[in-house]
Amino acid sequence: MLNLLGSELSRTCDGVNRRNFLKVGSLGLGSLGLSDLLRLRAQAAPNRVASDTSVVWLWLGGGATHVETFDPKMTAPAEYRSAVGEVATRIPGVTIGGLFPKIAELAEHFSFVRSFAHSNSGHGGGTHYVMTGYDYPPADQNMPPIKPSLGSIVARERGASHPQSGIPTYVRMNGIYGDGAAWLGTAYGPFDSGGEAQRNMNMQLTLDRLGDRRGLLSGLDRINRQADRTGLMQGLDSFETQAFDLVLGRAKEAFDLNREDPRVRAKYGTGVGEQMLLARRLCEAGCGFVTLHHGGWDMHGQIVQGLQSLCPQIDQAVSSFVDDCVQRGLDKKILLVISGEFGRTPRINGSAGRDHWAPLSTLAFAMGGLKNGQVIGESSPKVEVPASTPITPQDMMATLFQVLGLDRELTYQDPAGRPTPMITNGRPIRELVG
Secondary structure: OOOOOOOOOOOOOOOOOHHHHHHOOOOOHHHOOHHHHHHHHOOOOOOOOOOOOEEEEEEOOOOOOHHHHHOOOOOOOOOOOOOOOEEEOOOOOOEEEOOOHHHHHOHHHEEEEOOEOOOOOOHHHHHHHHHHOOOOHHHHHOOOOOOOOHHHHHHHHHOOEOOOOOOEOEEEEOOOOOOOOHHHOHHHOOEEOOOHHHHHOOOOOOHHHHOOHHHHHHHHHHHHHHHHHHOHHHHOOHHHHHHHHHHHOHHHHHHOHHHOOHHHHHHHOOOHHHHHHHHHHHHHOOOOEEEEEOOOOOOOOOHHHHHHHHHHHHHHHHHHHHHHHHHOOOOOOEEEEEEOOOEEOOOOOOOOOOOEEOOOOOEEEEEOOOOOOEEEOOEOOOOOOEOOOOEOHHHHHHHHHHHHOOOOOOEEEOOOOOEEEOOOOOOOOHHHHO
16 A cells, blocks of 8 residues: 655644645545546546646645745845755855755756746735635635636546546645646545555455455455456446556555665655655556645744754755656656745844735746746845736746646636636746746
8 A cells, every 4th residue: 555655744833734735625535436536537538638737736735935946046135045045056156045955956957037026925825816816805804715726627628537547647645725627526636646546546354365466466466367267347327436446456556655766766866756756657557737835934933953853854855856757858848836825025034034924925836848957037126016017826827737738718607607717817927938
């Protein structure tokens, strides 16, 4: 059985932890069997799009500081500049936060956005805004999301699973508020790698029947042979057959990190590193959209100590992921997005921390066939607001639509039957896509 080790349950300042986010707007998949879910997902005919690019979205839950990540601003007064210093990158004249030396070495594959901004500094509201492109203040009172997430839109357009490998189109590792299908429907919700869907993919066999790993492998092989010999598969409907293939076929293999080279696993590390490695494996098998939630960034006090704990994990995981994708020739097929719900206040507070701050927020891209190796936008002298044209959540959405081969005019009917565009005023980031 695959065990995913994410960050520990981190509670934000409003008292909402990761599991609370999972409960908000829950799609209620726990009672569905795997074949039931597959049957439900097949009810709507998908559109197949030309692009086969995948997106891996690393969510720094709690609101990572924009200053100590990608805009250290060491020319600002001491109470504004990065509290962990800066490190020079491979891009001439460009530095990033001092705790990201490995990412700095691979900066030619990154674009660091220093003018990403929006208007909602609440955890729920900010998350909904960035995840869907729409501001929704009631999200801060735990109201259910009102717009589909980008991952669910991809599942709706490409189909909920890959036609050859059977791998789900949209997979999440640890929940993020606003990452679901909303009114698009359960069929296009994320495949939860740590939830009921993943448990359905694991054989429930007792130790005395299996004995050891060799017994497990032979048991699975025997099940396959018996199914073929007895004609069992012919007696199952197509959705039961698809579920059987998902449990025993290539899709299950993609979820199994034990099949990975131990040297590669060691390079990525544990925790978020394992999740990044799994994301690469899923994208190789045909997954179109993966979200990862790595929380703990709500640092109202003692920000230096907090960053010293979290940043090295991200530095190792992200740099290993990018280097691995480049070495495998996947850098034009996989786009990495790094963001959170907002940035942090430019001035260090009396508790040696930073508070919520949406007017300038954290955003970076890597690979994906974009024009990388650059800084996009500029912040004000005290890293308070954009000094150049702001890049909005809708602009980010429009950029991802272009990478994924989605029509920027894409429109669905909402529950009231009204045509609802997924993007209303966003434009692709010109410096990235030309």
